[in-house]
Amino acid sequence: NAGVTQTPKFRVLKTGQSMTLLCAQDMNHEYMYWYRQDPGMGLRLIHYSVGEGTTAKGEVPDGYNVSRLKKQNFLLGLESAAPSQTSVYFCASTTRTNSPLHFGNGTRLTVT
Amino acid sequence: GENVEQHPSTLSVQEGDSAVIKCTYSDSASNYFPWYKQELGKRPQLIIDIRSNVGEKKDQRIAVTLNKTAKHFSLHITETQPEDSAVYFCAASIIQGAQKLVFGQGTRLTINP
Numbered sequence: 367n368a369g370v371t372q373t374p375k376f377r378v379l380k381t382g383q384s385m386t387l388l389c390a391q392d393m394n395h396e397y398m399y400w401y402r403q404d405p406g407m408g409l410r411l412i413h414y415s416v417g418e419g420t421t422a423k424g425e426v427p428d429g430y431n432v433s434r435l436k437k438q439n440f441l442l443g444l445e446s447a448a449p450s451q452t453s454v455y456f457c458a459s460t461t462r463t464n465s466p467l468h469f470g471n472g473t474r475l476t477v478t
Numbered sequence: 479g480e481n482v483e484q485h486p487s488t489l490s491v492q493e494g495d496s497a498v499i500k501c502t503y504s505d506s507a508s509n510y511f512p513w514y515k516q517e518l519g520k521r522p523q524l525i526i527d528i529r530s531n532v533g534e535k536k537d538q539r540i541a542v543t544l545n546k547t548a549k550h551f552s553l554h555i556t557e558t559q560p561e562d563s564a565v566y567f568c569a570a571s572i573i574q575g576a577q578k579l580v581f582g583q584g585t586r587l588t589i590n591p
Binding site for chain 2: 399401406408410414456460462463467472
């Protein structure tokens with residue numbers, strides 16, 4: 367039981383490049399989330415999903431897209447990376463409302 | 479939408495003393511309030527949570543109190559130890575089709591030996 371796994375762990379992109387961050391969970395959780403963490407700003411919700419085939423916008427969705435084609439996977443895409451997207455990205459999942467989030471180990475992304 | 483304010487941003491206490499971190503939230507409909515601890519370079523991990531039908535919850539040296547009228551909740555750590563040094567985040571949950579956690583800005587707690 368691996369929990370929540372994020373790949374890659376680190377990535378450096380140039381401005382304008384694209385990439386996809388993968389989140390996989392093996393706990394059969396319905397809800398999945400993508401957060402970004404910046405110094406002094408806590409964790410801010412980018413997008414989330416309440417089940418396979420569904421996605422919704424969070425607090426800071428601009429510049430990102432997501433897909434949840436399979437229940438266990440939640441992908442975060444950057445179509446044209448910008449330096450403002452330099453951050454640590456965390457994926458999380460949970461089984462129901464008002465229950466703890468299980469976080470992945472994070473992806474550190476630098477955009478130059 | 480929900481807004482969560484967390485204070486202080488940094489806190490330094492002597493080993494063995496108590497530490498208190500406070501959060502306020504704006505949406506009276508929020509009903510779930512977890513606290514996460516994040517060590518350097520690691521993922522956030524839940525340390526305690528409280529639901530709106532409870533005023534206080536304790537787990538060994540950690541306690542959380544909730545005042546729904548005033549819309550604030552606090553984390554209390556007693557008998558602090560060096561391993562308590564970390565960044566702590568509060569969060570408040572609203573349910574709008576799905577649970578959405580809104581996090582505070584974090585408190586960097588340092589325990590001085």
